[in-house]
Amino acid sequence: MALMLSLVLSLLKLGSGQWQVFGPDKPVQALVGEDAAFSCFLSPKTNAEAMEVRFFRGQFSSVVHLYRDGEDQPFMQMPQYQGRTKLVKDSIAEGHISLRLENITVLNAGLYGCRISSQSYYQKAIWELQVSALGSVPLISIVGYVDRDIQLLCQSSGWFPRPTAKWKGPQGQDLSTDSRTNRDMHGLFDVEISLTVQENAGSISCSMQHAHLSREVESRVQIGDTFFEPVSWHLATKVLGILCCGLFFGIVGLKIFFSKFQCKQEREKHGPVPYSWFQQGQDQRCSHIPAASLLLVLASRGPGPKKENPGGTG
Structure with a gap:
């Protein structure tokens, strides 16, 4: 008897102009950085212009977008959704409303709902937003x-x-x-x-x-x-030895070059040095040059002045 009474009351409600709210019937897929669209509609078709339309996240109080008194209410939104939603009202007179959520992030994944209410009646629908991101090639x-x-x-x-x-x-x-x-x-x-x-x-x-x-x-x-393939340690040792030798001679060569350069600057500043000074070890201005460098300097200058024969003979 009670079951029959409940059925009669339900039929009376539907007959008096009540409606139901339907949302997406399967999870909504969205890629990171792209947009997602949520659609809700009334069945049977009913004008929702004077109704309140609330899109929420998880629970009723977490407002994603609110439409009330014929206009959007952005101040009611959660901060992370402000400036990212747009309610499409082209078909609201027929009971069809769509919300676009822009620039999806992984934090937006989860359950969403749409609640449409008149002064005396309301219905809601719940669905899931699945966010995806395709990674790099391994x-x-x-x-x-x-x-x-x-x-x-x-x-x-x-x-x-x-x-x-x-x-x-x-x-x-x-x-x-x-x-x-x-x-x-x-x-x-x-x-x-x-x-x-x-x-x-x-x-x-x-x-x-x-x-x-x-x-x-x-x-x-x-x-x-x-x-x-096994590594030839004998070959590796040879290569390493050659590299070390090359590095050593390179350093020595640079040392000689810069020593000669310094000596040349000293001579240009104080004048030429008599060749006899080299023989007597009196030139202290180039004493810092390695012996190899002095040999190079003497070779570049050629032989010293020829001594005259005391006897006067050729």
Whole structure:
């Protein structure tokens, strides 16, 4: 009897002009940095120009956008949504209202609702906003060698939500891996996974699978003998010795050059030095020059003045 009475009352309400509110029937998808659109409508079609239309986040008091008394009420919005919403009222007379939310961030993900109310009646609808960000193409690098094994690292950044990261072998089989995830200042995920493989492992791939979108990005590397060629320490020692010798002689050469340059400046300042001074060790102005430098100076000046024969004979 009570069930019958409740059904009759419900039918009377609908017959007296009551309506229902419908929103998106599945999660709304949006990419970071793009816009999202939320649509609500009344059924049956009812003019909502004189009604209150409230879009909210999670709970009724968290206002995303408010339309009341025939106009928008921006002062009622939460600060993070101010200047980012626009209510499309082209079809409000038919009970259809749409809200555009601009410049989506990962912080906007969650439950949203639309509440439409008249003076004596209200209805609401709830839906989910799923925010996505596609990260970078995975970068595979070699981080080290252990005996005959090689350690690989795969890195990808800028994901939301956290992707599924996998290493795969030559036949597409999943390989065991160690993973690490961090979040940047914008709430995006940076993912690293590592793997140790043996010699001749063949084709190894690193993939990132998005949790909401049917998108996967992959990078591949071929592991062969070239990664494990032994290092010739004998050759490395020779190369290192040559480099050290070259560096030593280069330093000595620079020292000689600058010493000669200083000596030349001293001579230009104080005048030429008699050749006999070099023989008697009296020229102190170039005493700081290494012996090798003095030999170069003497060679460049040529032989000294020829002594006359005391006997007067040629």
